[in-house]
Amino acid sequence: MAHGPAKGISRWLFTTNHKDIGTMYMWFSFAMFLLGGAFAMVIRAELFQPGMQLVEPEFFNQMTTMHGLVMVFGAIMPAFVGLANWMIPLMIGAPDMALPRMNNWSFWILPFAFLMLASTFFMEGGAPNFGWTFYAPLSTTYAPPSVTFFIFAVHIMGASSIMGSINIIATVLNMRAPGMTLMKMPLFVWTWLITAFLLVAVMPVLAGAVTMMLMDIHFGTSFFDAAGGGDPVLFQHVFWFFGHPEVYIIILPGFGVVSQVIPAFSRKPLFGYSSMVYATASIAFLSFIVWAHHMFTVGMPLAGELYFMYATMLIAVPTGVKVFNWITTMWRGSMTFETPMLFAIAFVILFTMGGFTGLMLGIAPSDIQYHDSYFVVAHFHYTMVAGAIFSLTAGIYYWLPKWTGKMYNETLGKTQFWIAFIGFNLTFFPQHFVGLAGMQRRVPDYALQFADFNMLSSIGAFMFGMSQLMLLFNVINTILAGKRAEKDKVWDGAEGLEWTVPSPAPYHTFSTPPQVK
């Protein structure tokens, strides 16, 4: 019964093993992260100085669009699915995911989606250039022909996400070890369960949006064309009905990771476990009813504007609860600051700042000035980079010894942390200033008064980019030449079933379910 992995490439092509699939998700997402990062480097190089130096505006727009799409759908989302694949069965004491064959599919269609998306660069008219939010009619009537391939790519990504989510829901609800009640599940499992429900609910809405675009472009409908009785603003409502839950899809698993890491290095149980679960659930619920805060300038009726403002402000409450709980978890703990903990603490600080700017953006009258300026760019990078990417990095360093059975280089990890932390803030903090001073987003060139802060931003971005190569090096170096992890429970403060299996985790774990007390 205990057989190892198949040999050669077929191991990876046909595998139904959650660990293999998790590994592939992680490597794929890292490749996408580097690709999206390369686009960002082009953007920051062009913005290093005022004036156009490197690329045509047309190509610049392709860069911003593809950067956003690749980072959101190619880097962050698959990375968290990879973590889920690896860790959820280990955390709930299950032998594998509930639907292993679908698991293989949900991964293997992804590379094709992104291959198709990337191939648009070589098509006539170039890659999508209408922003990752692809507002009609810029993305329909006025789009390059490659938009059709973009639409199919989005369909495939959506299918992949939905399959992945169904799998996670089925696994968490059916495969928990005896005694692992819902309210005993690790928070990472909880946040992913809730995220999976969000995904199943909103990915079809995104599919609907792009299908309506397809119909408008090729089949003569006018969903988004006023001349035929449609409405471009309808597109925005549909998109953001997907889009706002999407931002929480991106961050909730990150909340989960941090809720594992902070207790481990504080050597103290998570404070307010049940309030964390309820806060996550209420954030998820609220995320469905606030979408039009991205549309405060479209000229909604006053009542709509007021409603979306109040509802958005409410999200700050459960978000605040989470932050307070994390800090109280550290309180009177016995803390050490290994790399995962450094990233987790940075997450708490920087994500909170993203929450503050989110609250400011939620105040409709002020958002009139912030909207579509660099202030928004700063906000969502504080939430998505310092939120999602930092929590992912914390998770990678935290579980890497469990995956590989080897220790990463701590000095290099800490060095990477500091370069990433400083680089990140140097990149995005000044963007608050230029945004407030009047610089609009998605432009390849800018007025002279924004020159100094933009130069700082670019320098920071190059630093941040470099720090990610250090992460890559550290991971590869661990796999090839890392010191053996001495204990199965690598971190003395870590709790949970994943630390009861050997390091590296064998190919098959929990073939007989553990008993949870």
Add this chain to the structure above:
Amino acid sequence: MLRRAKPLFHKLLGSAILMGMLGHQAVADEVERWQVNMTPGVTPVSQEIYGLHMLIFWICVAISVIVFGALAYTIYAHRRSKNREPSTFHEHLGLEIFWTAIPFLILVVMAIPATRSLIHMYDTDTEVDLDVVVTGYQWKWQYEYLGKEVSFFSNLHEDSNAARQLGSGVDVNTIPNYLLEVDRPLVVPVKQKIRFLVTANDVIHAWWVPALGIKRDAIPGFVRESWAYIEEPGIYRGVCAELCGRDHGFMPIVVQAVEQAEFNEWIAQEQAAAAELRELAAQTFTFEDLYERGEGVYNRSCAACHGAQGQGVPGAFPAIAGSAVATGPLEAHLDVVLNGVPGTAMQAFGAQLSPVDIAAVVTFQRNAFGNNMGDQVQPVDVVQQQNQ
């Protein structure tokens, strides 16, 4: 006026200092370059927005001091080297209720003034003195003074436009108001309630003038309203804020607010010029007049794409010299210029140029750059074809 960029070190230092004093006025001569905060602006609405912005900002600062203070303290005091024995507490209902309720109350405090400002901003109906229709085009703005028969386009200024081309060789630091200057600003009176009716011709744009506290999406097929009551004369600059294609970053807005008397004078002049144009449209011109006027129009409106010598840009913009259209039937040529070629960069100039200018530029194209048609178009012909 504009100073040369300073050495990098100085810049880094300056920013480090400034980051520490967000919200304060910077060193006097640095204000222009190192602006870190929103403008209070010159309208009651923009000032309300600014007040609200600062209110939330300071509330966030206060909360940060408490939260990050606690975090810093615990990182310092509860390290393993200081605290070997961790506590085990992990629940406290009272605390949870406390830190749910207090933020909620703070939010209510913020929501009250925000609601008040929003209601004020939405008051686009009472006592409007002047209506201006703002229409976004790829990539310029059109302004029309309702009921005054004055309407014109506003483009990126030619100096900025030349400098911003890839490989232009022009140092953009030498261009005054680089990317924030237009050929014709929107002129409006101060101390009047001006209502802006914002719409678009092609894709979505957004008309953003920070000093007026206005950002309104320009949506093709729909008209959205906004208003301003400008308190001080001056020049206020803005940009298009919604991604609208290739030259989204190159369609600035300039609003020139003047005293009422000056505005009346200006509008009278514009009306006279418009009337003159209409009258001209009925007249017959000599070939020389048309050709000369056409050359000016061509250099202003067409040369950017079709080249100063009518040579075009191979693969992108056709040459006018020897063009089959410009040396073919007159109606077809006029049709291209009036209605554009849908789905290409060739726009419909019928909406942008006066019949006189259209007649002139078509005549010019048919007889310049070695094209030798010998024919001409009169404004009346243009009007006739337009009305068909």
